[in-house]
Amino acid sequence: MDLLHVKRVYKSYADHQALHNISLHIKRQSIFGLLGPNGAGKTTLIRIINQITGPDKGEIFFEKEKLSPKHIAQIGYLPEERGLYKKMKVGEQALYLAQLKGMERGEAKYKLKLWFEKFEIDGWWDKKIEELSKGMAQKIQFVTTVLHEPKLLILDEPFSGFDPINTNLIKKEILELRDKGSTIIFSTHNMESVEEICDDIALINKSKKILEGKVVDIKETYKSNVFEIVFVGNMIAFSTALWTGFEILESNQVNGRMHVTLRANKPSDMNELIKTIVNHVEILSVNEITPSMNDIFIQKVQEVMPETLEEQKEQEVPSE
């Protein structure tokens, strides 16, 4: 079931269109990757979901209800450009932000202590933000975002400003929050982390949605049927066994082992490949080379580019 349903949303500013007919279904208890190059419209969409601005056209449903101010307490938002009051003390500030989200002071204090212990930052309660390093402040910021246990968590580039150790810590927390029932919208350029933690993604470019689906399905669609095989045996016997169904892209011998990269001419699975060659050579390993999310991202964005460029030109002419 969908926690959030974005339905045909349009938004334009005076000089450009930010969102064009965007529809999304975000499943409950999933991590949804909202991807796109800079200026694609991600932040605008996130601000609309946060009710910071409103859409020109279209609707958003939160648990089948139309999105309204009462849902604010059920959303947690970590913006990409973020900060805290520099002169305010950590504890006071976290309590203040929690109370803005409708938490009781006592409850907020109790939960804050738990989080601070978990992140091993309980000594910071009375420190001012300006005394902390950027990474430390980011930790506080993450805690204040998730403290009120929102049903929907919107994280815009959550790993920026963290070192690898803390990135892993935050990643673990995000997965844990999902397992406890939170739904997470995760906006990033970092494709590696998308593959690691996202269940579904949508790719937005130039205000339009150009790709969406489950991460595994998308990778399946974009796989190019390229395999890498390592075997011991005769190369001629190997290539004759393949018949015409496969095309050898590259082969070389390393320490008496053959490393061959080949492409299937029609969609085929690994079993079929193994069946074909298993009687002819001694197979050491077979790997399907799947495209990374990064490759898909770049490929998709560049694919759409020429078309949108033309569109832009058309738009520019009458205005001048």
Place this chain on the structure above:
Amino acid sequence: MVVPIWLATKDKDIQRIEVIDETGAFIKQFENTSELQFKDGFRPIEEAKADLYNGKYTSILYIKSAEKDAEIEMFYKKQPGFSTIIKIEKTIENVIRSAEIQSKFKITKEQLSEIQPNVSVKAISLDPDGEEESKNVAISTGIGFFAAILIYFFIFMYGVQIMRGVIEEKTSRIVEIIISSVKPFQLMMGKIVGIALVGLTQFLLWSILTGMIYSVIMSVFGIDAASTSQTANMMDGANVPGVDNPIQAVQEGLMTLPLLQIFISFIFYFIGGYLLYGALLGAVGSAVDSEADTQQFMLPITIPLIFSFVVAQTVMENPDGTLAFWLSIIPFTSPVIMMVRIPFGGVASWELVLSMVLLIIGFLGTTWIAAKIYRTGILMYGKKITYKELWKWLFYKG
């Protein structure tokens, strides 16, 4: 913001006038005042003219004849004010008049000054109920001026504080987190109301402190004065206020003023003026990235405030004139000007009500405009904002 006030109060030109008197009748008659200083030139006019730009004199007064409607010339390098010319005219007229009187009626200068009348008018306001009340104009002026200064500074001080707060929230980037919890309008109003309460608290503390200092001073110096005048009164057997006691005179003067009305109006105009200007300054804070960029937007906002302070002096001279009336009605100038007028007591109830209602409408209007600019401005970074841009923001929806 201090400079224009200083300029306004400082504006007294001292004229050093070299007198070239060909008749010789006037030369001893001019009396130096704090603004006009006369010196005998003892030289031909051409020489004096040639020397004007080298000498210390600001102008040359050239008297050719001592006739009644004599034409007198004045050569200047620094233009004398209108009031200066009037003063010189008056002085010369007086000199000629005295000389004529002395020569016609054959009397000495002393005899003339004996019959010179010296009248001062005591203004007494008469109520419809027949109650008489004499007002001390000096005290009214003092109170009016003091109230105007306070309002002017409070609006500036706390208004700029709003602006700084908004800029701080914007540059520290916390604003996006907060407006995902509360509406931008709530955040802006919260800031304005919060700082207003800080201002009122500070004002209250100052008032209490001033009151304490006042009563301490009174208990140290005042008891003496009061008891002497009391014994004096008892000896006279009449309840005549001690005229020669300045502290008591001020106290008496204060008692004649509508103190409660002044106090309530002060609080109202302080809050009203603050809200009016504070909202606009908050909007300025939201539109810029740093305090250095605020100048271009600050200027048009502060001009009416500075203007009202500068003309406050003129208003005091004629507290019920047309200028005073209109400026005390228009919301942008009314907080300062009305506070100048009220101590003089000539403000009709309908004027006060009209001015207050317009001030309320005024700040509702500026708050509306500010909210529109604020909403768009706080999320706008790294863009040089123009007035055209601000105008567009007013019509953005959602």
